[in-house]
Amino acid sequence: MSEITRAPVARVGVDLSKRVFQVHAVDCAGRLVLAKAFPVERFFAWCAELPQGCLVAMEACGGAHHVARRLRLLGLDARLVAGHFVTPYRMAGKSGKNDANDAAAICEAAGRPHMRFVPVKSCEQQGLLAVHRLREGYKEERTGCINRIRGLLAEFGLVFPQSPEALRRVLAEVIEDASNELPTIARMALQRAHLHWIDLELQLAWCDERIGAHVRSDARAQAAAQLHGIGPITASALVASVGDFAQFRNARQFGAWLGLVPSQNSTGGKASLGRITKRGDEYLRTLLIQGAKSAVMTAGKRSDRISQWLVQLKERAGWQKAVVALANKNARILWAVLTRGDTFDPEHVPLTPHERAARQAVPMAA
Structure with missing residues (x-):
């Protein structure tokens, strides 16, 4: 514990963990008031004594949105800072990383006038995103399960086409076929793996049903799903993750937040653009890119202005650049549609x- 002044606390930086929260509090002049580690419940009791509207900043990490919501109920200005914005303000550098230094760096970063903060998500937003996270996990488990089944079958000379549908059609027959050399224990193991595969498919179907229900009940998600390359899953994830699209000043800032703009290495008035920055939410960016791939592949079958532009861009710049360009365009159109109340018009x-x-x-x- 270190206490320097007894002035009122004006800004607090908090380094979160599971059981202990490290606090770094300063006054309006930036002088240290308190540096101390609190147990979780004692931390909230201490925060209840802070002045109304006091800025309390944390890194955006697991559980941070829950803490921010509790602090806002206490009348505090709780904000979340992205971790890569905090690192430059750690005085001891990379070699001096500890909870106290991290809390001090968070406090310093939150005091910068041009700092960009992570919006605090509501319980409803995080509930919808929980379905999306589970769905991604089930997809990875299904891929791993299918690969394990293929590997086990290959050990006995049973090799099938790559698609999951081709394996699904023959798997039950292969397990029951007495003419192959599968021993009894291997058949039992494959039966259990097959049942696990079926269960994962049922879990994925439930997630898709919940996501579809969200899109049907949310006007903003329905509007987003009208764009070329944005389906129900992408529309649901975007609305749940972003919440208020008006927090971005313009469409260009929203595209940059998703990491869909070129990185820059410019100096001396000479602009040098590189690959996209890939900052922001990887899940949202991946969904936009995957949807754009589908739209680019079918652009030749449509006659609207955006599809014609895609066909020309694909011929001029290549397939991959056309995909990224459409993902960025969709992000900008989506911002305009959801902030201005417009309807999507491909013409x-x-x-x-x-x-x-x-x-x-x-x-x-006039």
Whole structure:
């Protein structure tokens, strides 16, 4: 414990863990007031004594949204900071990482006037995202289960086509076929693996049903699902993850938040653009990219402006760049649709800067 002044606390940095929260509190002048580790419940009791509206910052990590919601119920300004924004403010550098230094770095980062914070998710948002996380886990387990079954069958000279459907059609017959050299214990093991595969398929179907129900009951998710390359799963995940799209100043900032804009290595007035930054939520970015792949592959079958643009871009820049470009365009369109209340129109023609300026000048002249 280290106490320097007795001035009122103006800003608090908290390093979260499962059982102990490390606190670094400063006054309005940035002078240290308190540096101490609290048990979880004692931490909330201490926070209840802080001035109303006091800024309490934490890294965005597991359980951080729950802590932030509890602190906001106490009347505090709870905010979450992305971990990669905190690291540069750790005075001891990478070699001096500990809970106290991390709390101090969080407190310092939260005090920067241009710091960008992670929006605090509601319980409903996290509940929907729990379904998405479970679905991704079941998908990985299913792939692993199928690969294990293939590996076991290959040990006995039984090799089948790569698709899961091809294996599913013949697996039960192979297990029951007495003409192959599968021993009894191997048949029993494969039967259990087959049952596990079926159970995973049922779990995935339940997750898809919950996601579909969310899309049917949410007008914003229905609007998002109208875009080319955005299906029910992507629409549900975007609405649940982002919440209020108006937190982004413009569509370009939303695309950058998803990591779909080029990285820069520019100096001396010379711009050098590289690959996309891949910052932000990996799950959302992956869904947008996968959906864009499907839309690019079928663009030649549609006649709208966006599809024609995709066909031309694919021929000019290549298939992969067309996919990323569509994912970024979908993110920008989605921001416009959900913040302005517009409907998606694949034939929409954007205004030129001159036309936009002229339209804005009409009310002023009137």
